[in-house]
Amino acid sequence: MPDNSPSKRYWVFAAVFVLFCLALFPWLGPPVYFVSFLFTVFMYIVLATSWNIIGGYAGYLSFGHVAFFGIGAYATVMMANLLNLSPIGTVLGTIPSGAIAALIAVIIGYPCLALRGPYFAVITLCFAFVVHLAVKNFSFLGGADGLWIKSMELPIHVSRAILFELMLGLTVITLLASMRIASSKFGAGLRAIKEDEDVAQTMAVNAPRLKIQAFAVSAFFPGVAGGIFAYYLTYIHPDIVFDVNISILIVLMALFGGGTSWLGPLVGATALTFINEGLSTFVKAEFARIIYGCLFIVVIVFMPNGIIEFFKPRKTLPEETSEDVAQPGSAP
Amino acid sequence: MLKGSGITKRFGGLVALSDVDFEVNRGEIVGLIGPNGSGKTTLFNVISGFYKPDGGEVSLLGERISGKPPHRIAAMGIGRTFQIVRPLMDLTLVENVAIAVLYGRMGISESTEAKDKAYEILRFTGLAAKAYSLPGQLVLEDRKRLEVARALGSRPEIILLDEVFAGLNRKEILGAIELTFRIRDEYRVTIFMIEHVMKAIMESCSRIMALHHGVKIADGKPEEVANHPEVIRAYLGADYAGN
Amino acid sequence: MLGINALEVNYQHLRALRGVSLKVEKSDLTALIGSNGSGKTTLLNAVSGLVPRSSGTITWEGRDITNLMPDAICRLGIVQVPEGRKLFPKMTVQENLEMGAYLPEARAKSVQTIRRVFDLFPRLAERRNQASGLLSGGEQQMLALGRSLMSCPRLLMLDEPSLGLAPIVASEIFRIVSDLNRDGLTVLLVSQEVLYTLSISKYAYLLESGKITLAGPAAALVEDPRVKSSYLGI
Amino acid sequence: MKTVLVLQSLLSGIMMGAVYALLGVGFSLTWGVMKVINIAHAAFGLIAAFIAYTLLNTWRIDPIVSLVFTTPFLFFAAAFLYRILINPITRAKEVIVSSMILTFGMAIILENLMLVIWGPDPRLLTTWYTSKVLVVGPFYFQYPRVAGFLMAMAGVLSIHFFLKKTYTGKAVRAAWQQSEAAQLCGVNLNWISTITFGLAVASAGAGGVAMAFLYSFEPHAHNLWLVHLFLVVIVGGVGNVLGTAAAGLLIGIITGLSLAFLPYQWVNILTFGLLMIVLVLRPQGLFTSEV
Amino acid sequence: LVALPCFVFAAEKPIVIGGSLPLTGQAAETGVWIERGMKFWADETNAKGGLLGRPVEFKIYDDESNAQKAVTFAEKAITVDKVDLLFGGYPGTAARAVMPVAEKHQYVYVSMGGHMKSFEQGYKFSFGAPPLMGEWWYEGFFQWLETVPPDKRPKKAAVYTMNNPIGGSLMDSINRWTKKLNIEIAIDERYDLPLPDATPMIFKAKQMNCDIFFANGLFSDGVMMIRAAKALDYNPKAIVQGIGSIVPAWLKELGKDGYYVFSGTSLHNKLSYPGNDKLNAYVKEKFKLDGYPEYFGFGYAWMQTLGQAVEGAKSLDQTKIRDWLRANEVKTICGPMTFDEKGLPQPINFCTQIIDGQVELIWPEKFRTKAPVYPKPPWN
């Protein structure tokens, strides 16, 4: 939306400044660990933000998003190893890997997106399991042994810095895509689908197609991220890159921040990764996680619609009025 | 313009519609009456693509629409309201209607413009004052108006109204009847409406069809149908005359 | 019997009732009319305890019931047939009726009451094992009425019982309500079918924008010019 | 001999599936009737298993007997948690999502409490009958499986009868189909929800002990159990008690048979794959849902 | 006694040894024992005057059994805490992921490694001392089996392997040796953990008359298989169980049913190398166990190796430490070791069998603590 109000310009300026500082960071010679840590933060922002396109905007809670991440990782490593790609080739290879993830999203989205609500959540969860187990059983994909990828022949802080910049770039692109979608016709259609898919259809919203598009877009970025992550780790294993906990974590991150806007997942992913890290540094792991668990409870009890909604100026939220609640069995 | 022939719809053992023929011509206001559970809403659901008919077909302007998905049918120019209102609860009224404008046949794909247009439609349906509030705060009557506004948003050729007069008192019904005529005249939309409020239907419709147990039992001028013995027996009741 | 005094109800920013006072006398059929959004449903819900009451009092047989929970109010015999029927859609007709007799006193008599309800609505008896969500609108309304009778009400509050019903069923419902009243049941009836309603009720109130603007014997209200022009469309 | 293998696997599968069902009904109940997806459900079951383990190893109390203590304990603990934490959010805009996050937090807390109390090593419930075998003709049944199966049957059926036959049970269903109307019928919503949640969690306790008869368990085992819960409940139809039971058996049978005829590593793929197909073909679960 | 060394070293800056262990999560049970073994080594070293005259201390992160976290913590230890030495991690997947990190940062990494595949990646700073090498796990068993007269050897094998890197690596020696000894592999299947039901496995093995049963898994699935074997009265000549059968809980759960199971190991508390007695005495006193648990020994042995290398190199310079390890022999509780260019010692081939409630060493012959029981007596 072309909006050139001063406050908007101010925000854009601030964002560019922050980005610039972030991009500069790894070259200032910080301990590599901090570079890696921020790399993980970015990765989760990418994952949560792209999840949010299907999960937050369209209301289709995918619990299998880690599958796309893993597919991207495997595709990248397979490509690099089979074609003997150079580092640059490998980096570029993450893009087709993302495309492969998106393509798979289209294929499985076709039957799965016909399901609604929790059913969709569960079928995507199953999908992630199936992919995970299948990869583990196919020896040409390394099977239960996993795969190695040759790392860049560069000093570690340089190679980490490069991967950092890549992930940062991907983060920016993902956020821009998410913002753009939120304010576009496409985003409006997705919102209508989230609210009531039947009604959306009477408004000529081509729900099946929009959902698939959203699903594909939201699978693409995790695919690319998976590729970059594989390169970062140099060794991938199904239990690492198809870990269902990642799926659950990204859903929580997005919802924690608030799924209705692009900002929510950004805030959620950043907050949770930092909190997690902070806690595990200062407290014994069990107690750290007990605190972590309490945090979810506190947030949900006091900010039931995510952090973002909580700090937003409030529109008066209506109580769910009970007039004319659609009754099962009655026609739509 | 909208034409159905031999439409049959079954739910398990129940025949909700059996071999129904109908036709709605451009510019008409056609009423659909019938006892509760006679299949009226089901017929609308078949037309708008939510149910696939078990037999027969529906066509719009000569093009077959049965079997097409609901959004295609909507895009071809059939708008509808829901008997049990279904506003998009988290969106303001303007946003509700703007989505219909964006995806409908207005050819608008820019949000701001769509919202302006949506506001215009809301004003037309008498909801301008509440345009930026959420549907949860509306009374039933206004929610029904919102349904109508949303249906108009996609600029349909024909609009299916399912009991938008229910729960109104006599005075309010007069307002609603007027709105119906204005929809037809200002938006050049053909209207096909289900109604139990006989006053509304008698005064606004040029033609009425009556269903009973999924079978069409009458079709004709309002007075004809109102005096049709079977309609009186099954639907209006003997003391209708006194009402 | 039921007394409402200066009742106020607020929804977030909206004052839905602004100091309503009315009375329902024993064995009367009292009508409450008003345009859309005037607060009729809100009033009934306030009596039933479903919406928070900001100020004012509600008394029942002299006892203050303003702050009771809905189930406690139901226990006193104040029973509502809610707008939009609100059946338990996946329970059978029989089970819906049984739920009406949930409270122990009613449960004890449920066998007789259910027979009475089936006598009153033979259609329900035929469909007693069908899930209520699949009933037609008219049958659903009958079931809602039947369910409320199962709790052996002492005050029956009906909220637009004829909404969305075929004329033939609507008039039947009104006839049943007036029959019940003739047999001694106290009724508070909310309806948009103003003429019909006033013709069977004894006393009536007109509610406009959350205030009672007119009250009197039903026969008098029918003749009131304001009612005539705004509600009867004459 | 082949038929013996088939039947044996079938029966083993049924016994295993019954246990999933027992663990699943409570989950299904809170989800179906109160729209609360209780991620901590399996963790509660796991607590019961750990308590059973401790009682068994310190006082030689049989795990089944231990349920006499654990189910009431879980019932009251859950009722308490419901009152202070879950009740406030059940009227929120998106109960399913909020409840998931809330109970996810609860699950993390419970898991780590277990870790603090019992440590991370895998445990097995070893009773005097653990390696006893019931031989019926050519079939062998390990006692713990039989015990788990019987517990499951008893649990599922009693919940079913509670919901269908008792007034309180009907009130539970009514309250969640139409809460306002239920209140108008004199149902105390708070009370009913508290009972439902308590009951569901208490049944998880029984399910947890039954699971512990079959598998080893450690504090994070509930995550895997949870996956099975989701599957059973979805296939059975959310909120449908008998459907959940049937789905549990079905999944057990599929697993049992594929264990017998497929290389082991394909069994899970097959199970999850079949479930995906079931979901695509019958989106509302195999059994039409009812509460 | 504990406080004393602190006073002695008060002036010297301690040598910090950092890294992560799975102290919670899936692999926690073993991670905790490794930590205890390492700590025992530290106490012992400090009591003896430390390394290079400086006390040692650990900075241990809990990676929650998550390989990705293990990598992050390794980097944190190296680059933020700037630890002097990196200690070896666990389990195999984590070690596989950490090895390249250690390599990149040029830190010596003495650990179990991630089986043979990870040692074939050409890393220069990683050592397995001892490695937990699945490929070698059954070596001793087969060497012993070869000494059994051919007509008494089993003819048909059922092999069930857990589907992970450990399981996969175990197949190596099975495949090699069964060919050599002319044993037919009638069943070769993998399973994902946790095992849903062991009965069909045993049922199939029994039906096909497999007279040797390989259960290549961990503790709980191993227990389930033995229970099922007993339930179905399946009596092969030998049961070989991968990793679970040497943990103390095995006998606790199974009692007599757990007897006579063969397994391999790369170290054992009954070995006669110096140090084992001391460890046994310690766990006896501290944890009331007869013989130290295996992972306690691993934690200790890895630190033993690293410590000797530091002392040998007389420096904390990682390259010097590495070069010293490449060139010299270390003496560990599982014997002396020298390393090849992969960072591996000679293949280790201990074979154990549970006899009368004790994990006994039966191979190599010179370490034998009891004569093997073969064929396995039938149940009851």
Ligand SMILES: Nc1ncnc2c1ncn2[C@@H]1O[C@H](COP(=O)(O)OP(=O)(O)OP(=O)(O)O)[C@@H](O)[C@H]1O
């Ligand atoms: N999805 C469905 N499954 C099963 N039966 C259905 C379904 N939808 C409608 N029916 C049944 O079909 C019949 C016709 O229903 P329909 O909603 O079309 O009636 P209607 O004429 O609109 O009635 P009303 O005036 O009360 O709105 C009813 O008996 C209804 O119960």
Ligand SMILES: Nc1ncnc2c1ncn2[C@@H]1O[C@H](COP(=O)(O)OP(=O)(O)OP(=O)(O)O)[C@@H](O)[C@H]1O
């Ligand atoms: N849950 C709610 N939240 C906010 N406002 C509400 C809510 N329910 C009703 N209102 C508002 O309160 C006012 C009174 O509504 P109420 O439903 O009582 O009217 P009514 O007289 O029953 O109208 P109708 O004839 O449409 O049934 C209306 O302006 C309505 O918008």
Ligand SMILES: [Mg+2]
């Ligand atoms: Mg209808």
Ligand SMILES: [Mg+2]
């Ligand atoms: Mg009302």
